[in-house]
Amino acid sequence: MSEGVEWAVHCCLTLAWLGDERPVPAARLAAGYELPTAYLNKQLQALVRAGVLESVAGAKGGFRLARPLEKITLMDVVAAVEGPEDAFQCQEIRRRGMGAGAPEGRYRAPCAVSTAMRRAELAWRRALAAQTLAEIQAAAERQAPDLGRGVRRWYGQDG
Amino acid sequence: MSEGVEWAVHCCLTLAWLGDERPVPAARLAAGYELPTAYLNKQLQALVRAGVLESVAGAKGGFRLARPLEKITLMDVVAAVEGPEDAFQCQEIRRRGMGAGAPEGRYRAPCAVSTAMRRAELAWRRALAAQTLAEIQAAAERQAPDLGRGVRRWYGQDG
DNA sequence: GGCCTGTTACTCGGATATAAGCTGTCCGAGTGTAGAGGG
DNA sequence: CCCTCTACACTCGGACAGCTTATATCCGAGTAACAGGCC
Numbered sequence: 001m002s003e004g005v006e007w008a009v010h011c012c013l014t015l016a017w018l019g020d021e022r023p024v025p026a027a028r029l030a031a032g033y034e035l036p037t038a039y040l041n042k043q044l045q046a047l048v049r050a051g052v053l054e055s056v057a058g059a060k061g062g063f064r065l066a067r068p069l070e071k072i073t074l075m076d077v078v079a080a081v082e083g084p085e086d087a088f089q090c091q092e093i094r095r096r097g098m099g100a101g102a103p104e105g106r107y108r109a110p111c112a113v114s115t116a117m118r119r120a121e122l123a124w125r126r127a128l129a130a131q132t133l134a135e136i137q138a139a140a141e142r143q144a145p146d147l148g149r150g151v152r153r154w155y156g157q158d159g
Numbered sequence: 160m161s162e163g164v165e166w167a168v169h170c171c172l173t174l175a176w177l178g179d180e181r182p183v184p185a186a187r188l189a190a191g192y193e194l195p196t197a198y199l200n201k202q203l204q205a206l207v208r209a210g211v212l213e214s215v216a217g218a219k220g221g222f223r224l225a226r227p228l229e230k231i232t233l234m235d236v237v238a239a240v241e242g243p244e245d246a247f248q249c250q251e252i253r254r255r256g257m258g259a260g261a262p263e264g265r266y267r268a269p270c271a272v273s274t275a276m277r278r279a280e281l282a283w284r285r286a287l288a289a290q291t292l293a294e295i296q297a298a299a300e301r302q303a304p305d306l307g308r309g310v311r312r313w314y315g316q317d318g
Numbered sequence: 319g320g321c322c323t324g325t326t327a328c329t330c331g332g333a334t335a336t337a338a339g340c341t342g343t344c345c346g347a348g349t350g351t352a353g354a355g356g357g
Numbered sequence: 358c359c360c361t362c363t364a365c366a367c368t369c370g371g372a373c374a375g376c377t378t379a380t381a382t383c384c385g386a387g388t389a390a391c392a393g394g395c396c
Contacts, residue, residue, distance in 0.1 A: 003380095034256040116294075182368095322393105327391095354363085
């Protein structure tokens, strides 16, 4: 899996801690985690296309959350970065080779292998959609209650 | 996800339909689905290393199931082909940049983002482990009851 | 003093190189088989 | 007729290229802020 997912989630949490007062530039977010600025910008653009973030152009511009953290699920972020298509793609190899001269209606029903894989992937997607970023933020603050304050201080220091 | 997973599952089903009378060469299995022989051989070797298949060397050699289909889960096959490591790898970016000068015990607990992603992946793995290849075979035969006969006929034709 | 305008600096956004991993291929080591020869 | 030895052909197994995808980077279009000039 692409590591851009981790970057995206952390950036969303950071944006939430900073509040929506003013947008945060990609370069600033990248500095906060020592990430390559331009490449992180690419991931943020994907989040904008998915409707998770909003981008503000011009001076004092940057990115901000498009909606509150309670309404953003892990599924939204993963789908934005990794793409909406399924990880397992059935190539229908059952029709090739020995299955070439099969009667017409044999392949009417989807491949049993594909069905089984899709069932597992659905469980994954459901687990992702069941968790909002707000819950993750709450879990992080349960570990370190002053995390939000620390983020705001770091961004206020020289930003 | 690698398409070798689909190949591996279909080959296991084929081996089960043919029975354990005699091992089946990789070239024969590849012909059955019009797959590149040498590359399929690579995937089959991975299954052997995982203990799912057994390989027989020499003339009249080939591959056979190491245990009955009821005792092989989708998880076994996926882990054998894709590798046992998790898809989501936490890079611990929370420690970099703004989190560099944090106190000692802050990162004692695992990252909340990583925990959330791991939870979803665990659901995926559980769904994979809950399905045996025998159940998939049963589902396939429910769609086409004469599938096993067809496979045996094709392999008996010129093999 | 207030308003308008031109400049400017800063931002996003997409087009462009580079590296890694998946896909595909090839050849050698090993081994069971089959056949021939001898007892 | 049966046993043994030898040569062989077939198999797996790992080492070697080609290509798609992910990673990283750069530069241009656009825009909001700001300063200066004009009313």
